[in-house]
Amino acid sequence: MDNIAGQKSGLSWAVNIAVVAMVLVWIIPTVGLLVSSFRDRDQISASGWWQAPFSxxxxxxxxxxxxxxxxxxxxxxxxxxxxxxxxxxxxxxxxxxxxxxxxxxxxxxxxxxxxxxxxxxxxxxxxxxxxxxxxxxxxxxxxxxxxxPPQFSLDNYRTVLRSDGMDRAFFNTLTVTIPATIIPILIAAFAAYALAWMEFPGRGLLIACVVGLLVVPLQLALVPLLNLHNKIGIGQSFLGIWLAHTGFGLPLAIYLLRNYMVGLPRDIIESAKVDGATDFQIFTRIVLPLSFPALASFAIFQFLWTWNDLLVAKVFLPSADESKVMTVKIADDLLGSRGGDWGILATAAFVSIAVPLIVFFTMQRYLVRGLLAGSVK
Amino acid sequence: MSPLLQAVLTIALGVGGCVGYFFGANLVLDKVLFPARGPHLARNITRANMIRPWVFLFPAIFASGLYLAYPVVGSFFRSLYDRTGSTYVGTGNYTFLFSDDGFRQALLNNFLWLLVVPAGATAFGLLAAQLTDRLRWGNFAKSLIFMPMAISFVGASLIWKFVYANDADIGLINALRAALGANAAVDVLQIPFWNNFFLMLILVWIQTGFAMVILSAALRGIPEETVEAAIIDGASPLQIFFRIKAPQIMGTIVVVWTTITLLTLKIFDIVYTMTGGNFGTEILPSYMMSFMFKDDGRATSVAFVIMVLVLPVMIWNIRQSRKEMR
Incomplete structure (x- = not known):
């Protein structure tokens, strides 16, 4: 639609400028954080990050x-x-x-x-x-x-990672995130296959339940499940938070994967059945490989969600220092004890958002596809 | 044991357990319970195939039932009891809530959030989608506007602390005010009432990318003939947008709006990190967290109020999906 009659070149200039302005407004706060994380702590309090290249x-x-x-x-x-x-x-x-x-x-x-x-x-x-x-x-x-003269260094990173314990928190986040991403995918993929391609009574009702559970607020689950975990001996632990994230992520996973699997060509699956493949074989050999895009988009969602989560980690993990994840560490520890130390805060924040940003920029295609599959339908 | 090793080991155990269940259960079903051989071969295969969906579904039903369906009931019953959980107080917790100034403030703020955030994010998202639609570098611009989606609410709050800081050498807002000649720095997070909007801005900043991506796909899906016909009829760009394009993507706008509305109801991180609920910025999820670990009865009753607010959307969603199924 580049050369539609009646479009004025002046307007296209205005559009370009408007988009540049909007993009700037959107990225400037993040750039400020990144610049600040490399600056000397005395310089941060003496001049704004936008003056960082000057003496x-x-x-x-x-x-x-x-x-x-x-x-x-x-x-x-x-x-x-x-x-x-x-x-x-x-x-x-x-x-x-x-x-x-x-x-x-x-x-x-x-x-x-x-x-x-x-x-x-x-x-x-x-x-x-x-x-x-x-x-x-x-x-x-x-x-x-x-x-x-302007001083840039990795000193803040050294401080944050060594003495402030962000390295431990980083590994804790990783420990929470990876099983909490993979386990729901496995469980949901089987369930989605059953809901998409197997005939059994009550299927429609189950699908309606999944849609309903999609919107249940997390807050509701906190108290009853923490009590349950305490009763059965899991308490506040990594096992507890994996189970919690798995449960909370399942409806979206099943919903996305089922929508995708239903769209797979019926011919392939039926000819495999005629050739004598069992459901388990059809699932692992045909449906699962074909559903890779949907699996990837849910994996990114769940990864970002669990990595960035504060609420579930606060409730389901022990409050002791050695099991804090990064979000809790920043929100509860650093903002309190290092409240005025802007360099440390910026660095801690950047350490915590670096991995999601890398994942985001490398896998954006799948993320967009997943969003569209989940919402436009 | 080093934390990394522990992490790797637990990952292997968790994932291995899952794979083991599906593989093992399937094997047991086919080889032990209903083996596909012997005199009852045909009957066994039929029975195995009747049970198999439930083998596939069981972990999902169990986990989402336990972690999402049970809490709806469990929370409701818990909210009828007092702090210790042993004394039945009926609607006591709810009458407390509605007589509590903090709760009314949180409820009011929450309604403000529900009004402003979905509207703001959808409007900016629509604007970004429309503007970047024909640009050569549109995808690059979109990717940058979309980026905050990947950032945690805590990280985003810290990022915005550098904008709102009460110091002209750190906070952009105060630096701009100083450049325009203001003498003293102000803490925008302590301005009564308006501080709420500064917090909402953070969520709008995060969610605009989401709205933009979906609306941009919807805009691309509009049949070009309708736009071309309007141009030939002499419609101005604004008329094309509001009279031709917007009505055609109304369905998607509603979906985006409700999705962001639901999210807004659950977010406690921003308020918790930025103000801790002080200066009159409390919203329901953060108000609930102030009771968490202290008074389970009140915490669950706040959670149930949130659930009631979500309920209409839930019912609408289910009806919508059943319509599609038919």
Missing amino acids: VEQTYRGRVSTDHPSRDGALYVLSGNIFDESDASGTLYAFGTTGREPTAFAAGTQAPLPDGATLLVAANGDYRYASPEDPGTRGPRIYFGAKT
């Missing part, structure tokens, strides 16, 4: 070192480099002698101190302190502003 102006303080005193006539002189005496780096643009005015004097000028001494600090950090009195063993403080 950051921050104020620091250091103390004049008394290690190498010398005399210049009647004056006691202390000199050195202030970057060696503090944790700052970069270019000094201004300095001061009080904490109230840390940038009162431009770099390279001489500042008078109240006791008759003078202080000169150059842009490269070299300072010269001259005082009529012996400074003793404690030099005066220097406050200064320095421009730090």
Whole structure:
């Protein structure tokens, strides 16, 4: 429909611009998270992530070192480099002698101190302190502003993965997700085949039940099932959460797979039956391989759903630290204890969304197909 | 044992158990219970084939029955008892709920969510679907707008914390306000009433991609003749969209709308992560979680209220699918 009569080229420009704007609005928040996760934590609080490629102006303080005193006539002189005496780096643009005015004097000028001494600090950090009195063993403080070049590092990732325990949470998420994805597929595929291709009384009723169960809110299941798990000894455990995810995912799995299997050509299945294949053989040799697209789309749904789930993990897994999944770890631990540490939060969030994003971008085709099969019908 | 090894082992056990059940049950049915040989060969095959559907269906019926059907009844009965579960209180929990300010606030907020989120996501999705329809890079644009679907609600909340942060050096909103000359940063999540809309925006951001993908497929399915005829009759692009295209995909719009509505009723993650239900942002699922592990009776009664809200959609869905079956 590219060259429909009456379409104006001006309109197509407007459409392009509108789409660019919309795409930008949609991805900017995520880009901000990604950029922030690589930034130095001091820089994050000093300038916004959109300024990440530029130098950051921050104020620091250091103390004049008394290690190498010398005399210049009647004056006691202390000199050195202030970057060696503090944790700052970069270019000094201004300095001061009080904490109230840390940038009162431009770099390279001489500042008078109240006791008759003078202080000169150059842009490269070299300072010269001259005082009529012996400074003793404690030099005066220097406050200064320095421009730090942008710093990107993997430090946040190191912190998050090692000391904050996200590595453990990552494996826990994986442990929850993989069986909780594969088991419902297996169970649902058999059930979907039975509902699609086997004749038995009550089939229509069962299909209606599946459609009904599709929309039952998860919240309803939490209390009764947790009580049940406690009663039969599963308690809050990985076994419990697999069973829960399996149960919750089944209706959608059966629904999607049945819709797909019903559409398979009747001829293939009937000729296999004529040739003497049993239902089990038809299912494993013919229907299952042919249903691969539907299996893949449900697998992606279930994977994303279980990976991203917070509610079920909060209820069905123990609240101890060693069995926390990433979503719980972020929502309950990091947001509380690291609430103001934006670099750590961004990194933790990015660690938790990286795998779903990879799955999403590589398998998008199947995801879209699954969505269409589930909703347009 | 290292967590990774434990994970691999449990995966092997779980999956192996499943495969073992189907394979074993089928084998038992064919070889042991009703072997296809001997004097009753024909009868045995018929019987085995009568039982086989139920062998295939049993794990699914059992699991979804236990995990979804039983809780509907179980939750209802539990909600008639008090905190300990031993004293029958009748509708006590429900009368408490409707007299509780927190519940009324949550219910009201939930209705706001149900009004705004499905409408917002469907509208933006329709807009994106229509705009990207004819673009050469449309699929790329769609893929980027669709991306938030893959992100967890917790991850999305953190992403938006970087937009809403109460600091002009971190939050985009406050940075924009500072650029326009505002002096002090505001915490948008603490503005009474309007903070709800900032939370809803996150869900709209996530769900727009879903709406877009489905509506875009529906738009592609519109017969081109109808559009061409309208163009020849001199319809403007807006008229084509609202008078020709929109009515033809109304069925799909309704499906998208209800799907997002159902999702909105279940999402507690965003409120939990962003505000913890404070500043008047509580919704029913997060309100329920405030009772979880503390007062099962009240938690189940809130869950049952959610179920009642879902019920009309459930009935409509079942009727719709039965119509298709016939």
